[in-house]
Amino acid sequence: MSNRERLYKIDQILNSKQNINMADLIKRLEVSKSTVKRDIQFMRDSLNAPIIFDRDSETYRFETQGPGIKYELPGLWFSAEEIHALMTMQHLLAGIDSGGLIGPHIKPLLSRLTGILGTKEDSIDEINKRIKVEVIGNRQFNLEHFQVIGSALLKRKRLIIDYHARSTDETTTREISPQRLVYYKGNWYLDAWCHLKSDIRSFSVDSVKCKETLETKAEDISDKKLDETLSEGYGIFSGSNIKWVTLKFTPERARWVSSEKWHPKQKGEFQDDGSYQLTFPYSQDPELIMDIMKYGSDVKVLEPKELKEKIHKILIEAVRNY
Incomplete structure (x- = not known):
């Protein structure tokens, strides 16, 4: 019987029987006295289990739960490895939760998980010490309206x-x-859904200032329509005028690009000379041009002609201004 199975077993025994002595617990759990005592102490300290020992009858029982006494064995029990994974996930999440929408709500859970692990070496401080997340190139911003947006989003309210x-x-x-x-x-x-433009729009949250949350119910747009408008093109830019771009990467760069995801509908294949040809849809080209140009001479635009000419013009202007 595993540790977690014993804890559930103890919980079940104490819930189904008013009192039980140590000898019966040892027999039911098939472990030593020291193991039973250790499990009970763990349930008290880490899970807030209201287990008391009645000295008169020399039995264990749950104290009658009243105000201030809150105990419930988790419906989903985690192994030490799973707890580590959750704590690591929280650490990584902190890097993207700039507006503090999620962090405060999972902080109590994190505290409980740390307690369950129960050793200094497994603590969140140790994870913070051993895992470093560097985010370079992101805009620095203060998302002061992030929580208002999140609240309106979940409550399905409109915003001004x-x-x-x-x-x-x-x-x-x-x-x-x-x-x-x-x-x-x-x-x-x-x-x-922008009611001013009567169309779907994507707004950079750091450029949004919430003036008012309306009681008016938000208009719901289907996931299919959102994806058709916002996910068919390349990157964050939307549009219905879908075109296809074909890029050719040098053999040296192909080894990296072949494992990259540029678009859900991309098609790529290696050529006989070791180069890699990549094709995917786009609607607007500002982000696409930036991503293409960062590969310098390792990439060539094959199609469409107008995109190739635009990048050529940008490069000529850059050399002229250098």
Whole structure:
């Protein structure tokens, strides 16, 4: 019988029987007296189990639960390896939870998991010491309206926002129906139905200022329609005018690119000379151009012609200004 099975067994015995002595527990659990005592102490200290020892009858029982006494054996029990995985996940999550929407809610769970592990070597401090997460190139921002957005999103309420578009340096006031939050390349985006434009839009959350949460129910857009509008093209940019790009990477770069995911619908294959040809759809090209150019001379645009000419023009201008 494993440790967790014994804990459930003890819980079951104490819930089904008013009192039980040590000899009966040893017999039922088929372990030593010291193991039973250790399990009971663990349940008291780490799980807040209200187990008391009645000295008169020399039996164990659950204390009658009343105000201030809260105990419930977890419905899902974790192994030490699973707890480590959860704690590690929380550590990584802290790097993307800039708005503090999730962290405060899982902090009590993290504390309980640390207690269950019960040793200094397995503590969250040790994980923080041994795992380092470096995020380079992300924008630094203060997502002061992140929780308001998250709340309206889950409660299905509309929002009145001021949105600053960096491309035009203009701020517009809009009424939106939030649909989903997306974490993409180090930044948070809000997919929403924009009632001003009567269309689906993706808003960079750090450019959103929430003015009011309305009681009006948010309009629900199907996942299929959201994906058709926002996920068919390349990257975070949406659009219905879908085109296909074909890129050819040098044999040296092909070894890396062949294992990368550029788009869910991408098609790639190695050529006879060891190069790698990659094809995928896009709608707008700003992000695509940036991602292509970072490969320098290791990539060549084969199709479409207009994208190839645009990048060529950008490179000529860059050399002229160098």
